[in-house]
Amino acid sequence: MAAGKEIRTKIKSIQNTQKITHAMEMVAASKMRRAQDRMRAARPYAEKMRNVIAHLGHAQAEYKHPYLIERDVRRVGLIIVSTDRGLCGGLNANLFRAIISAMKDWHDKGVGMDVCTIGAKGTAFFGRIGSNIVAQASHLGDAPGVEDLIGTVKVMLDRYLEERIDQLFVIYNVFVNSMTQRPRIEQLVPIQPDEEQELKHHWDYIYEPDSKEVLDHVLMRYIESLVYQGVAENVACEQAARMVAMKSASDNAGKLIDELRLIYNKARQASITQEIAEIVGGAAAV
Amino acid sequence: MTIHVDIVSAETEIYSGLAEMVFAPAVMGEVGIAPRHAPLVTRLRPGEVRLKLPGGKEESFYVSGGILEVQPYLVTVLSDTAVRARDIDEAAALQAKQQAEQALKDRTGSIDFAKAQAELAEAVAQLQAIQRLRKRVGRS
Numbered sequence: 001m002a003a004g005k006e007i008r009t010k011i012k013s014i015q016n017t018q019k020i021t022h023a024m025e026m027v028a029a030s031k032m033r034r035a036q037d038r039m040r041a042a043r044p045y046a047e048k049m050r051n052v053i054a055h056l057g058h059a060q061a062e063y064k065h066p067y068l069i070e071r072d073v074r075r076v077g078l079i080i081v082s083t084d085r086g087l088c089g090g091l092n093a094n095l096f097r098a099i100i101s102a103m104k105d106w107h108d109k110g111v112g113m114d115v116c117t118i119g120a121k122g123t124a125f126f127g128r129i130g131s132n133i134v135a136q137a138s139h140l141g142d143a144p145g146v147e148d149l150i151g152t153v154k155v156m157l158d159r160y161l162e163e164r165i166d167q168l169f170v171i172y173n174v175f176v177n178s179m180t181q182r183p184r185i186e187q188l189v190p191i192q193p194d195e196e197q198e199l200k201h202h203w204d205y206i207y208e209p210d211s212k213e214v215l216d217h218v219l220m221r222y223i224e225s226l227v228y229q230g231v232a233e234n235v236a237c238e239q240a241a242r243m244v245a246m247k248s249a250s251d252n253a254g255k256l257i258d259e260l261r262l263i264y265n266k267a268r269q270a271s272i273t274q275e276i277a278e279i280v281g282g283a284a285a286v
Numbered sequence: 287m288t289i290h291v292d293i294v295s296a297e298t299e300i301y302s303g304l305a306e307m308v309f310a311p312a313v314m315g316e317v318g319i320a321p322r323h324a325p326l327v328t329r330l331r332p333g334e335v336r337l338k339l340p341g342g343k344e345e346s347f348y349v350s351g352g353i354l355e356v357q358p359y360l361v362t363v364l365s366d367t368a369v370r371a372r373d374i375d376e377a378a379a380l381q382a383k384q385q386a387e388q389a390l391k392d393r394t395g396s397i398d399f400a401k402a403q404a405e406l407a408e409a410v411a412q413l414q415a416i417q418r419l420r421k422r423v424g425r426s
Binding site: 038046049051090093096103104117123125127128129130133136137138145146150152154207208214217218224225228 | 409
């Protein structure tokens with residue numbers, strides 16, 4: 001029964017694969033929960049920052065920071081947040097597809113692009129297709145910190161201040177729920193004023209050391225926090241996408257095993273039948 | 287009389303509650319904030335933020351710099367997550383640039399859209415094939 005043995009080893013190997021995918025699913029599920037917590041924990045900071053900036057904007061009519069001034073767009077900067085590792089379904093492919101179509105629009109309008117990638121997958125992809133990557137960070141792990149992003153954000157902001165780019169975007173996956181993640185392209189600078197937000201009070205702040213320095217500092221931190229939030233959200237998306245992908249891989253392995261079992265049993269029965277037929281045939285001949 | 291205090295960092299919410307008095311290490315020297323303080327925005331240096339809680343207890347938090355915003359009944363401390371200085375930031379920026387250069391020794395400068403779309407189409411086709419396969423297996 002040579003075929004039987006072959007099928008048995010095949011079933012064994014698929015079972016081993018299933019064990020691995022099942023374990024990865026469990027790991028991703030628990031990491032997803034923690035990543036979601038981190039994602040939510042980051043929100044109050046950005047909200048408070050937005051409040052302070054809104055107040056400062058009102059109190060500071062005469063000083064316009066470069067981050068708040070709209071310029072003609074000749075070149076844009078993109079901070080692209082992707083994952084470091086694969087095996088997470090179509091998460092990166094969908095994100096890159098959205099980016100490529102946006103890039104094509106810019107390209108058709110004659111707008112240049114500088115790219116900054118966070119995550120190894122994005123670096124590999126946009127490097128391969130030949131975009132101008134000016135800064136890069138990868139291998140941030142499951143719990144990225146703000147300090148991992150300072151460098152990349154600063155490179156892009158410096159370019160903005162030098163007027164080498166006129167707009168800066170951050171692009172990442174938004175966590176809708178554990179089944180759905182959606183790419184989002186968000187403008188960082190020039191900072192878009194919050195129209196809906198009505199200020200209840202108008203303070204005249206005392207600034208220490210002086211208003212310009214404080215505003216510089218606040219805006220920089222605000223932009224960093226937005227990028228950090230994108231990264232935190234993308235990590236949650238990665239884990240969710242991986243969990244779903246690994247779950248379906250485990251299910252598929254189960255189905256494959258069932259099918260192979262059926263084939264194996266059929267082969268076994270066929271060989272038994274054949275043996276009996278041979279014995280009967282032999283006995284009849286004698 | 288008390289004042290509401292929020293201490294948050296980019297990564298997490300650290301404290302939220304009422305206090306009678308807040309002491310913070312501002313760049314121009316330590317400040318003490320009592321309720322109905324004049325509106326103030328200042329940068330913080332690394333140091334300790336102390337809260338005098340109602341009931342006489344004290345609580346303290348270490349911040350590695352950040353921003354302090356004061357409104358008459360609300361104090362917000364926007365704490366940095368790490369010690370920051372101009373040269374440290376510069377070093378981080380330089381590192382990010384170098385990493386990019388290292389990752390892209392063979393870049394061409396102009397984007398090859400055809401290649402990008404072909405590659406993505408391939409990935410999407412693979413995914414669709416998997417989905418079709420899954421459906422077929424599900425039906426049989």
